[in-house]
Amino acid sequence: MVDNAAVQDMTDVMTKFTAYIGKRLPTDVKSKLAELRGNEKNEMANVIYDSMAENQDAADKLNRPSCQDTGVIQYFVSVGSKFPLLGELEAILRDATLGATKLGPLRHNAVEAFDEKNTGSNTGSRIPWLDWEIMPGEDSATIEVYMAGGGCTLPGASTVLMPGQGYEGVVDFVFDVITSRGVNACPPLLVGVGVSTAAETAARLSKKAILRSVGSHHPNPKAAKMETLLEEGLNELGIGPQGLTGSSSVMGVNIESSARHPSTIGVAVSTGCWAHRRGRIKFNSDLTYEILSHEGVVL
Amino acid sequence: MKKILTTPIKDEDLLDLNIGDIVYLTGRLVTCRDVAHRRLIEQGRSLPVELKGGAIFHAGPIVRQDENGEFEMVSIGPTTSMRMEKFEKAFIKETGVKLVIGKGGMGPETAEGCAEYKAVHAVFPGGCAVLAATKVEEIEGAEWQDLGMPETMWINRVKEFGPLIISIDTKGNNLFEENKKRFNARRGPITEKIKAQVGFIS
Ligand code: SF4
Numbered sequence: 241m242v243d244n245a246a247v248q249d250m251t252d253v254m255t256k257f258t259a260y261i262g263k264r265l266p267t268d269v270k271s272k273l274a275e276l277r278g279n280e281k282n283e284m285a286n287v288i289y290d291s292m293a294e295n296q297d298a299a300d301k302l303n304r305p306s307c308q309d310t311g312v313i314q315y316f317v318s319v320g321s322k323f324p325l326l327g328e329l330e331a332i333l334r335d336a337t338l339g340a341t342k343l344g345p346l347r348h349n350a351v352e353a354f355d356e357k358n359t360g361s362n363t364g365s366r367i368p369w370l371d372w373e374i375m376p377g378e379d380s381a382t383i384e385v386y387m388a389g390g391g392c393t394l395p396g397a398s399t400v401l402m403p404g405q406g407y408e409g410v411v412d413f414v415f416d417v418i419t420s421r422g423v424n425a426c427p428p429l430l431v432g433v434g435v436s437t438a439a440e441t442a443a444r445l446s447k448k449a450i451l452r453s454v455g456s457h458h459p460n461p462k463a464a465k466m467e468t469l470l471e472e473g474l475n476e477l478g479i480g481p482q483g484l485t486g487s488s489s490v491m492g493v494n495i496e497s498s499a500r501h502p503s504t505i506g507v508a509v510s511t512g513c514w515a516h517r518r519g520r521i522k523f524n525s526d527l528t529y530e531i532l533s534h535e536g537v538v539l
Numbered sequence: 540m541k542k543i544l545t546t547p548i549k550d551e552d553l554l555d556l557n558i559g560d561i562v563y564l565t566g567r568l569v570t571c572r573d574v575a576h577r578r579l580i581e582q583g584r585s586l587p588v589e590l591k592g593g594a595i596f597h598a599g600p601i602v603r604q605d606e607n608g609e610f611e612m613v614s615i616g617p618t619t620s621m622r623m624e625k626f627e628k629a630f631i632k633e634t635g636v637k638l639v640i641g642k643g644g645m646g647p648e649t650a651e652g653c654a655e656y657k658a659v660h661a662v663f664p665g666g667c668a669v670l671a672a673t674k675v676e677e678i679e680g681a682e683w684q685d686l687g688m689p690e691t692m693w694i695n696r697v698k699e700f701g702p703l704i705i706s707i708d709t710k711g712n713n714l715f716e717e718n719k720k721r722f723n724a725r726r727g728p729i730t731e732k733i734k735a736q737v738g739f740i741s
Contacts, residue, residue, distance in 0.1 A: 287561055295664075295667035298669040298673050304614060304672075307665075308601055391665065406737075407737040408738070410737075411734050423719075476729050482704075483643070483718065484714070513666060
């Protein structure tokens with residue numbers, strides 16, 4: 241039997257949390273921005289970093305979404321097969337999006353395909369977008385909320401390379417995307433790279449990669465080394481905040497990977513902008529919860 | 540010292556500005572984006588706001604209206620200027636606008652327009668919409684409200700609105716074009732160095 245009070249409780253928490261992440265950046269992003277600002281040598285870039293910091297303070301004080309583009313809402317769910325509300329989660333997250341749209345308020349960003357009408361609610365076919373991973377035997381649920389803004393979604397790209405192009409081809413692909421379209425996506429960016437077997441598997445992994453913490457590393461030492469090489473290389477370009485040049489270009493490069501077909505290398509890039517609005521929350525089976533992405537939150 | 544432009548802006552105020560300079564704006568700032576550009580240039584309709592010596596902002600704000608009908612600026616971040624590239628040169632010519640503010644660079648035609656009619660394009664940092672809203676002292680008017688909140692021409696009185704980074708100056712120099720060249724020139728040696736270390740397929 242479904243426990244209606246529990247459904248209501250979880251919906252409330254997710255509504256508040258979804259609205260919350262539009263106003264305050266996660267702890268890892270905040271501290272990385274502070275670090276980049278501290279290391280910045282270019283005067284113009286420093287003025288921009290100062291504006292970003294001032295903007296976040298103003299958003300906090302006035303309790304408003306920090307960027308007007310609050311994006312399309314996406315939820316990445318890792319849920320235990322024994323989580324009591326597993327079957328209700330989809331409806332809960334949809335209602336949370338509806339609620340957060342009013343509470344935020346969030347900008348209306350769901351345009352129904354082909355009808356080309358803005359639904360005015362941030363919900364529509366398959367939106368909010370849900371991504372599922374089931375954890376066998378577990379009874380908790382960890383949910384990642386992401387606001388996919390237009391500017392930071394635009395550079396997204398995916399392709400399939402021939403093995404002859406190798407990881408060298410991956411390097412070229414990443415640099416192509418970042419120097420052509422990443423520049424306009426409000427750098428410094430968090431760059432996610434998926435290395436996989438096909439276009440869509442790589443694309444999904446590249447998005448999962450930007451949900452990982454800034455500064456975390458792939459467990460495989462070669463992949464971790466490639467993360468560092470790409471990060472240092474992109475920083476050497478000196479794209480700077482807003483693409484106006486500076487001492488760095490990115491907050492980091494995160495790679496996620498899977499095994500692949502011997503004849504293909506699927507590769508994809510997703511980017512998160514400086515206002516990388518995501519939040520991670522973990523629910524236990526009794527629906528007590530813990531917010532993992534932001535320090536000192538009271539919902 | 541802060542360099543502040545005040546509307547109405549005169550040609551002389553702009554001639555010394557170079558790409559990369561940072562300025563602030565005090566006076567009147569009108570939001571103006573896709574449809575307003577299209578109405579003037581494609582449909583030949585006259586604008587409901589006088590823009591001679593003025594400043595426009597490529598932005599679609601969030602505005603709140605209280606019980607007395609007073610508007611309050613909640614959030615006003617820049618939108619991608621490049622979408623207006625098709626119209627901007629003609630727009631500058633028609634209106635006599637002097638300062639065009641937005642996000643990211645603009646193209647060669649706008650640069651031509653800026654050189655010919657002595658105007659500049661400047662960037663306000665993207666994602667800083669609340670900061671921008673705090674620089675709006677008052678919304679003095681709202682024209683073409685039939686276009687909906689984002690496309691309405693909001694007439695704002697602003698104080699030291701910025702930072703505004705000059706991206707196209709009155710000489711027609713284009714900061715984003717130059718940066719692009721710089722990034723592309725640096726890129727080759729950097730990727731070669733990385734590629735030498737990722738030959739994982741042997
Ligand atoms: S790229 Fe990010 S910070 Fe920039 S306008 Fe879009 S959502 Fe806002």
